[in-house]
Amino acid sequence: MKGLLEFLYKHNHWLLFILLEGISLVMLFSLNDYQGSVWLTSANTATGSVLEVKQRVTGYFGLQSENERLAEQNAQLTAQVFGLQQALDSTALVRLTAETVSQWPFGVVPATVVENSTGKLNNYITINKGTADGLRPDMGVISSDGVVGVTYRCSRHYSLVLPILNGKSNISCKVRPGESFGYLEWLGGDTRTAQLRDVPRYADISVGDTVVTSGHSAFFPEGLMVGVIRDFEPSADNLSNNIYVQLSTPFAHLRHVFVIQNAGADERQELRDMVNDKRK
Amino acid sequence: MNRTLSRILTFVVLALVQVFILNKIHLFGYATPLLYLYFILTLGQDVSRNKLMLSAFALGLVIDVFSNTFGIHAAASTLTAFLRPALIRLFFLRGGDGEPFTPGIHAMGVGAFVRYALLATLLHHTLVFCLEYFSFAYLLPLAISIGGSTLLTLMLVMAIEHVKGK
Numbered sequence: 001m002k003g004l005l006e007f008l009y010k011h012n013h014w015l016l017f018i019l020l021e022g023i024s025l026v027m028l029f030s031l032n033d034y035q036g037s038v039w040l041t042s043a044n045t046a047t048g049s050v051l052e053v054k055q056r057v058t059g060y061f062g063l064q065s066e067n068e069r070l071a072e073q074n075a076q077l078t079a080q081v082f083g084l085q086q087a088l089d090s091t092a093l094v095r096l097t098a099e100t101v102s103q104w105p106f107g108v109v110p111a112t113v114v115e116n117s118t119g120k121l122n123n124y125i126t127i128n129k130g131t132a133d134g135l136r137p138d139m140g141v142i143s144s145d146g147v148v149g150v151t152y153r154c155s156r157h158y159s160l161v162l163p164i165l166n167g168k169s170n171i172s173c174k175v176r177p178g179e180s181f182g183y184l185e186w187l188g189g190d191t192r193t194a195q196l197r198d199v200p201r202y203a204d205i206s207v208g209d210t211v212v213t214s215g216h217s218a219f220f221p222e223g224l225m226v227g228v229i230r231d232f233e234p235s236a237d238n239l240s241n242n243i244y245v246q247l248s249t250p251f252a253h254l255r256h257v258f259v260i261q262n263a264g265a266d267e268r269q270e271l272r273d274m275v276n277d278k279r280k
Numbered sequence: 281m282n283r284t285l286s287r288i289l290t291f292v293v294l295a296l297v298q299v300f301i302l303n304k305i306h307l308f309g310y311a312t313p314l315l316y317l318y319f320i321l322t323l324g325q326d327v328s329r330n331k332l333m334l335s336a337f338a339l340g341l342v343i344d345v346f347s348n349t350f351g352i353h354a355a356a357s358t359l360t361a362f363l364r365p366a367l368i369r370l371f372f373l374r375g376g377d378g379e380p381f382t383p384g385i386h387a388m389g390v391g392a393f394v395r396y397a398l399l400a401t402l403l404h405h406t407l408v409f410c411l412e413y414f415s416f417a418y419l420l421p422l423a424i425s426i427g428g429s430t431l432l433t434l435m436l437v438m439a440i441e442h443v444k445g446k
Contacts, residue, residue: 013329013362020337020358027344027351028411050346054300 071110071256074144078258079108082221107261109133111141113254114158118165118191125149125161127257132156140219140260146248147171147226148257150219159259164194164226165251173226174214175243178204181214184226184245191251193230196243203241205229211245220260287323291339294319299346310421311428314353315436316343317404320361321397322441325380329365336361349412356407360400367403371396385441397437398430405430 008015111133115126129135131154141148141161149163150171162169164186171184173196180203182196196211209229215222227245235242298316305312320336327335340357344350368383372392381387388396409425 013333016330016333017358017362020333021355024337024340024351024355024358028355 067256068110071112074256075108075110075258078142078144082108082260085221085223107134109135109259109261111159111257111259113257116251116254118251122167123163123165123251124152125163125254125257127159127161127259128157129259130155130157130159134261135159135259138219140213140221140224141257142220142224142260143249143254143257145225145250147213147220147224148249148251148254151259161257163251164247164249165191171220171226172214172216173211175199175203175205175229176210176212176223178209180205181216182240182243184211192247194227194245194247196229196245197235197240199241199243201234201239201241205232205241205243207231211243283324290319291335295339295342295346298343303347305432307428307432310425311432312425313429313432313436314401314405314408315433315440316353317357317360317401317433318437318440320357320364320404321400321437322383324382325368329362332364333358333361352408352411355411356404359407360404363403364400367396367400370399385445393441394434394438398434401430401433401437402426405433 109129111127111129113125114128115124117123117125125141125148127141135151135154137151137154139151141151141163147164149161149166149169151159152162153160164171164184166186169184169186172181173184174181175196180199182199184194184196186194199205207229211226211229213220213222213224213226225248227247227249230244230246232241232243234240294316298314302313302315316339319339320332323332323335336357337354340354341351343353343357347353368388372388383393383396385393405426409422409429413422413425
């Protein structure tokens with residue numbers, strides 16, 4: 001008996017080895033299909049939370065591309081919406097045929113705001129797309145919430161946007177329903193309010209009416225959301241109304257924007273240039 | 281105490297690296313480096329045989345739990361730890377002073393350490409992949425997996441040893 005114990009003590013690592021291998025193999029061959037064995041898998045709380053932390057960390061690595069993918073998709077969808085809206089309008093207004101619709105072959109380029117100011121009178125927004133991406137000055141810029149502004153200067157990879165919140169900005173708009181036209185201006189101050197000018201006194205408007213792009217300017221297709229009428233009063237000369245528009249675009253936290261590559265714009269600009277040249 | 285702490289740290293780091301990075305590598309669809317073996321290969325000889333086996337088992341179990349392999353790594357690691365003294369003796373005979381040393385290039389020299397590491401890794405990986413496939417029906421993929429993974433693991437082990445030696 002003593003000999004046996006001595007033998008066991010001397011070779012205790014054999015015992016431990018057999019024990020550990022036994023445990024391992026029992027786990028391998030019995031727990032595989034055993035439902036209760038979840039605590040020995042990556043589904044238990046401890047490993048699960050470790051894996052979740054890891055996912056939370058590594059998830060950030062993919063955010064950039066994920067965002068870009070979503071923005072890209074958004075751009076495509078926005079372009080589709082434009083197309084559909086145009087198609088819808090053309091059927092509603094008769095005589096506008098597929099030919100007319102084809103005059104609005106919008107390309108939409110997603111861009112990210114890299115620099116933005118709202119505190120000054122003449123604010124500018126810098127976006128991360130430029131001529132290399134097919135942008136040129138005088139292209140409409142919108143966000144998912146509404147009109148942002150117009151491209152102003154383009155470098156190879158960046159563009160300066162003249163937003164509504166700039167004293168030089170002047171966007172042709174109309175009020176819906178009622179279809180009266182005016183120009184949107186901004187006079188500094190509140191970043192969520194702009195003024196719609198030159199809307200005649202007789203125009204049928206009321207608080208809560210929607211202000212959308214008129215389509216008269218080449219920058220924007222017709223009917224893009226600009227804002228909602230908050231208030232209006234007769235202008236000093238009593239000829240028109242000064243309309244205060246609650247802008248739908250949150251300029252203070254603008255992040256993703258879309259640039260509308262309006263193919264028609266070039267043609268119109270050419271026409272205008274031609275006329276101007278002749279005048280000289 | 282300091283040594284224990286650094287060993288625990290090595291344990292944790294190797295486990296994390298294995299679970300989160302190396303487990304995702306399937307070179308050519310076959311080879312996955314199992315670098316956590318480095319811990320078992322190079323744990324100082326002042327650690328008793330039983331402690332070595334227990335820590336190897338624990339490390340294998342951690343890997344198992346995270347990769348849902350139910351004891352495969354625990355079994356292979358325990359076996360490797362159990363056979364480690366014999367493997368070291370096979371390639372490296374110390375001239376009598378019997379001082380405990382830390383297996384590695386520094387103590388054993390490159391040749392002896394490579395041979396020891398190669399055999400230990402091969403043994404460990406063979407067991408891991410045999411248990412994983414649990415069939416000899418796919419001998420070629422099995423052999424490729426074992427060979428490729430052994431090579432990858434060995435390369436990583438040698439790289440770490442090389443960096444440590446500097």
